[in-house]
Amino acid sequence: MVQYVATPSWLGRFFTRIKWVSIEQDVLVVHFRDMTKQQFLLSDFSNFSVLQNSLFSAKIYLCDPNNTCVSFLKKAEADVLNKALNKYFSNTLEQKVNNAKILLKRYALDEFLRDSSIEILNKAVFSLSKNYAHNQTVWQQHLSPISVKFLSILSSTPKTADAVAQLRHKYEQKQLTLRDNFYNNVESNPLTTEQRLAVIRDNDKNLVLAAAGTGKTSVMVAKSLDLIARGIALPEQVLVLAYNKMAAQELKERFIKRAAHANLSIKPPAILTFHALGLKLLQDAKKSTKLSTFATDEIQQKTWLTAWLYKQMQTDSTFLKNVVDLLHEPVDIFSFKSSAEYERCLRDNEYRSLAGRKVKSYQELLISNWLYLQSVEHEYEPHYKNKLEISAEDITLNAQYNPNFHLSKYNIYLEHFDIDREGNTRADINKKRYNEQIAFKRKLHKNNNTILLETFHYNWFEGKLEQRLSKLLKQHSVALVPLNDDEVFSTLNNSGLLQQGVEKYLKCLQAIRAEQLTNTQIKQRIKQSGLKNHQRYAAMLIAIHNAYMQELHTQNAIDFDDMIIHATKAVKKGEFSVPWSHILVDEFQDISGARMAFLNTLINKGKSVRFTAVGDDWQAIYRFSGGNLAFTTRFNELVGGHSLTMLQKTFRYNNSISDVAGRFVMQNPEQYKKLISTHTQVTTPHVILLDDLYQGTKSIEIKVQQSISRIQKNDASASIAILSRYRYMLNSVQQHLKDKKHTNSLYFWTLHSAKGLEADYCIIIGFEQGKLGFPSDNQNNVLVESLLPEQDEFTHSEERRLLYVGITRAKHKAYLIADPYACSAFVKELVNDDYPIQIASTLFNKSQLKQRECNTCSDGLIVPKTGQYGNYYSCTNTQICETKLRVCKSCSSPSVDKSTYSQCVNMECKTQHPICEKCGREMRKRKSKHGEFLGCSGFELKEDSCKNTRKLTVT
Numbered sequence: 030m031v032q033y034v035a036t037p038s039w040l041g042r043f044f045t046r047i048k049w050v051s052i053e054q055d056v057l058v059v060h061f062r063d064m065t066k067q068q069f070l071l072s073d074f075s076n077f078s079v080l081q082n083s084l085f086s087a088k089i090y091l092c093d094p095n096n097t098c099v100s101f102l103k104k105a106e107a108d109v110l111n112k113a114l115n116k117y118f119s120n121t122l123e124q125k126v127n128n129a130k131i132l133l134k135r136y137a138l139d140e141f142l143r144d145s146s147i148e149i150l151n152k153a154v155f156s157l158s159k160n161y162a163h164n165q166t167v168w169q170q171h172l173s174p175i176s177v178k179f180l181s182i183l184s185s186t187p188k189t190a191d192a193v194a195q196l197r198h199k200y201e202q203k204q205l206t207l208r209d210n211f212y213n214n215v216e217s218n219p220l221t222t223e224q225r226l227a228v229i230r231d232n233d234k235n236l237v238l239a240a241a242g243t244g245k246t247s248v249m250v251a252k253s254l255d256l257i258a259r260g261i262a263l264p265e266q267v268l269v270l271a272y273n274k275m276a277a278q279e280l281k282e283r284f285i286k287r288a289a290h291a292n293l294s295i296k297p298p299a300i301l302t303f304h305a306l307g308l309k310l311l312q313d314a315k316k317s318t319k320l321s322t323f324a325t326d327e328i329q330q331k332t333w334l335t336a337w338l339y340k341q342m343q344t345d346s347t348f349l350k351n352v353v354d355l356l357h358e359p360v361d362i363f364s365f366k367s368s369a370e371y372e373r374c375l376r377d378n379e380y381r382s383l384a385g386r387k388v389k390s391y392q393e394l395l396i397s398n399w400l401y402l403q404s405v406e407h408e409y410e411p412h413y414k415n416k417l418e419i420s421a422e423d424i425t426l427n428a429q430y431n432p433n434f435h436l437s438k439y440n441i442y443l444e445h446f447d448i449d450r451e452g453n454t455r456a457d458i459n460k461k462r463y464n465e466q467i468a469f470k471r472k473l474h475k476n477n478n479t480i481l482l483e484t485f486h487y488n489w490f491e492g493k494l495e496q497r498l499s500k501l502l503k504q505h506s507v508a509l510v511p512l513n514d515d516e517v518f519s520t521l522n523n524s525g526l527l528q529q530g531v532e533k534y535l536k537c538l539q540a541i542r543a544e545q546l547t548n549t550q551i552k553q554r555i556k557q558s559g560l561k562n563h564q565r566y567a568a569m570l571i572a573i574h575n576a577y578m579q580e581l582h583t584q585n586a587i588d589f590d591d592m593i594i595h596a597t598k599a600v601k602k603g604e605f606s607v608p609w610s611h612i613l614v615d616e617f618q619d620i621s622g623a624r625m626a627f628l629n630t631l632i633n634k635g636k637s638v639r640f641t642a643v644g645d646d647w648q649a650i651y652r653f654s655g656g657n658l659a660f661t662t663r664f665n666e667l668v669g670g671h672s673l674t675m676l677q678k679t680f681r682y683n684n685s686i687s688d689v690a691g692r693f694v695m696q697n698p699e700q701y702k703k704l705i706s707t708h709t710q711v712t713t714p715h716v717i718l719l720d721d722l723y724q725g726t727k728s729i730e731i732k733v734q735q736s737i738s739r740i741q742k743n744d745a746s747a748s749i750a751i752l753s754r755y756r757y758m759l760n761s762v763q764q765h766l767k768d769k770k771h772t773n774s775l776y777f778w779t780l781h782s783a784k785g786l787e788a789d790y791c792i793i794i795g796f797e798q799g800k801l802g803f804p805s806d807n808q809n810n811v812l813v814e815s816l817l818p819e820q821d822e823f824t825h826s827e828e829r830r831l832l833y834v835g836i837t838r839a840k841h842k843a844y845l846i847a848d849p850y851a852c853s854a855f856v857k858e859l860v861n862d863d864y865p866i867q868i869a870s871t872l873f874n875k876s877q878l879k880q881r882e883c884n885t886c887s888d889g890l891i892v893p894k895t896g897q898y899g900n901y902y903s904c905t906n907t908q909i910c911e912t913k914l915r916v917c918k919s920c921s922s923p924s925v926d927k928s929t930y931s932q933c934v935n936m937e938c939k940t941q942h943p944i945c946e947k948c949g950r951e952m953r954k955r956k957s958k959h960g961e962f963l964g965c966s967g968f969e970l971k972e973d974s975c976k977n978t979r980k981l982t983v984t
């Protein structure tokens with residue numbers, strides 16, 4: 030039925046195509062002269078229309094999203110039509126406002142406004158208030174006062190983001206009041222406001238970022254109880270995931286205890302580890318869950334891989350060559366920018382050749398291995414001539430000369446020179462001097478009639494090292510007899526090199542499975558690492574990965590990774606329907622790629638699942654087993670939009686512990702900055718640094734025992750934990766304390782296993798230097814590194830977090846016991862950077878630490894030693910630094926040799942002892958008929974004697 034027709038004014042005949050406009054049923058129809066028409070469903074409008082009169086005609090603005098305007102209408106007809114439209118709109122918009130109220134209540138007042146509900150509110154609520162804001166007078170004319178009031182309140186916050194924030198704030202405030210009693214009583218102490226907010230916020234995704242001891246566990250328990258008690262979820266709709274069995278058990282016990290305490294008779298939700306959850310889903314989906322022995326017995330896994338490699342080597346000689354070539358990652362020394370970088374590389378890599386020799390560089394290793402595989406016997410760095418003999422001829426070499434290799438059977442020397450075709454050297458080596466030394470070595474061999482064969486860095490770089498070796502040796506009639514495959518295999522096996530390779534490949538396999546890497550990703554990651562043989566490494570690892578999965582298939586069994594990987598697949602395929610509306614995950618900072626993929630699948634397959642991650646980026650310590658901190662630090666990008674709550678008040682420890690631990694971990698700029706406040710305040714340092722000496726001799730065991738006795742005297746029932754980076758040190762302390770009497774409960778934790786635990790007092794040991802020290806220098810090699818989750822560049826960043834975890838286990842005091850003569854980088858930092866700790870030993874005096882720094886290498890320390898010729902000092906970086914210093918006869922400090930004297934480093938002593946400029950031995954005062962003079966102490970020696978003398982005045 031056509032109603033309210035409006036036709037064009039006389040002007041409209043020239044300026045519009047419109048024939049007439051009318052309301053027909055619930056549709057506004059614009060008819061055009063060419064018989065076409067445009068229709069607008071009236072119920073689609075969320076705004077009133079506006080009439081605008083001009084001299085000869087009128088136009089109606091429809092105020093729809095396209096800003097449609099119907100122009101050149103007769104004024105009187107347009108007026109009637111517009112009134113009719115707005116009458117209609119006032120009914121529908123009144124209904125829309127009522128509906129908006131219902132939606133607002135449902136999505137923003139009765140529950141926490143979730144990101145996924147914002148779209149609904151945008152369409153049905155915020156769009157109305159925006160239209161209202163632009164057209165207020167018209168709306169006020171046509172709508173009821175109560176609707177106008179509602180819209181005017183809403184429109185006072187025009188930006189959606191602000192409106193969302195306000196609604197959330199309002200909801201939080203309401204719940205804080207309503208649930209005050211519950212939050213006061215759910216734990217033994219009232220929850221803090223930030224803890225309460227962490228419980229209340231129920232966005233699609235929530236991140237609770239905490240620090241140690243801030244009550245993360247309390248929040249997990251309170252949140253799951255609150256969800257169930259308020260009827261937001263049934264117990265079977267809540268899933269809590271803990272990092273390990275012990276934590277899951279603790280959460281379960283605390284849930285039951287707290288529910289009873291809050292007078293709630295509530296059945297606990299599912300509180301599981303990731304593995305237990307995977308297993309449960311596989312069982313529910315009727316999948317095989319037989320556990321492979323590989324999962325529980327590491328040795329079986331090693332045996333399997335060794336046997337598999339052996340089988341491949343037997344059938345394929347190229348494979349055998351690959352195994353040998355890939356034992357050590359190629360190192361291009363020209364890529365080092367400083368001597369420190371080079372030293373670090375040498376320290377982190379031990380080059381043990383097939384002949385069982387420890388050599389100093391990767392390229393020397395290749396040469397030694399090649400010689401070995403060709404059955405050429407060779408010595409490494411044999412003595413050629415000593416300093417004295419050489420200096421008689423030339424002064425270019427300042428130590429005794431040891432060429433790289435000597436083929437004794439043929440009396441041939443072999444030198445590998447680290448230069449490119451232009452004679453350039455490593456960045457930190459003086460090119461001129463190095464080339465002079467090469468020239469001198471050549472001359473020396475010539476003068477002595479010895480054969481010198483030469484290979485160069487560029488031979489290796491151009492992939493022609495083996496070719497050159499073969500050519501040179503053949504020219505000198507050296508017999509080359511290649512070993513057969515069996516001989517090579519048994520050498521690999523007997524030397525332990527195969528074992529090392531197997532261990533490295535298993536670490537890679539673990540990383541591939543934890544990160545769920547595809548073959549393409551494996552290739553990409555290894556390529557990105559810059560490894561020269563990246564294609565061969567990738568091919569080897571892909572083959573091992575496939576063989577491993579095939580082996581599990583043959584066993585018809587799964588390993589721990591499979592519990593998660595297979596369960597993810599089953600959920601994806603819909604073989605298990607997800608019953609959970611709320612998933613809470615603890616220790617999120619250590620989540621792996623595979624676990625995150627599992628969580629994402631559960632979230633996507635479930636119905637409107639809300640996810641809460643609780644973690645602490647300062648405590649991420651499981652990268653080696655796939656923990657990827659980026660999921661926490663880049664949560665928005667990698668997991669999604671979320672509500673963030675920070676827990677920054679700690680209850681476990683005092684401000685002294687918090688200041689030291691917090692400052693230490695925040696040295697890494699990649700860590701979140703947090704302002705931690707502590708429940709307990711103290712006025713003196715409660716982190717104490719002790720030396721590990723007992724009556725002048727290193728004895729960690731006795732020192733720990735003494736510390737325990739001291740604690741016991743003050744607090745006989747306190748719990749005490751002894752913590753160390755590695756288990757071996759704990760074992761020896763535990764053994765020592767076995768028969769000693771003590772009233773306290775003692776715990777022995779590695780720093781990794783201490784996660785989530787606490788004790789009244791903590792004693793941390795093991796601050797040694799090196800691979801088994803702390804920070805541990807046991808760096809992964811480049812290959813394993815390339816497959817592990819990315820990490821920030823800050824030196825020792827994960828080890829730093831580990832010390833943070835260690836110190837923050839203590840409720841009252843943390844004792845750090847360290848070797849003052851060889852203290853690690855961490856102890857040096859604590860002392861040198863004036864951390865607010867109590868230093869309970871004068872041996873950690875800053876200037877003494879400075880005196881002990883090695884001047885030759887980048888981070889070695891000079892420590893006292895006793896050898897067959899008496900006492901001396903040497904550098905702790907034994908692999909790379911040969912520094913040996915004499916003991917000052919006046920004060921026993923280290924003394925550094927100059928050309929004619931040795932200078933004591935102790936600034937208060939500074940004694941100069943004369944030494945022989947020819948052989949380096951001590952010079953002694955002697956008498957002759959001409960008076961006193963200095964003579965070399967090597968004078969009387971039978972072999973290698975030195976007759977050097979000089980005037981007494983010369984020092």
Ligand SMILES: Nc1ncnc2c1ncn2[C@@H]1O[C@H](COP(=O)(O)OP(=O)(O)OP(=O)(O)O)[C@@H](O)[C@H]1O
Binds near residue numbers: 216241785
């Ligand atoms: N609101 C509170 N008031 C007083 N004590 C609290 C409060 N919340 C937690 N605690 C106490 O603080 C201590 C640390 O709590 P919890 O173990 O939950 O911390 P956490 O954040 O999980 O620590 P970590 O990450 O170091 O393992 C516990 O003894 C706990 O009872």
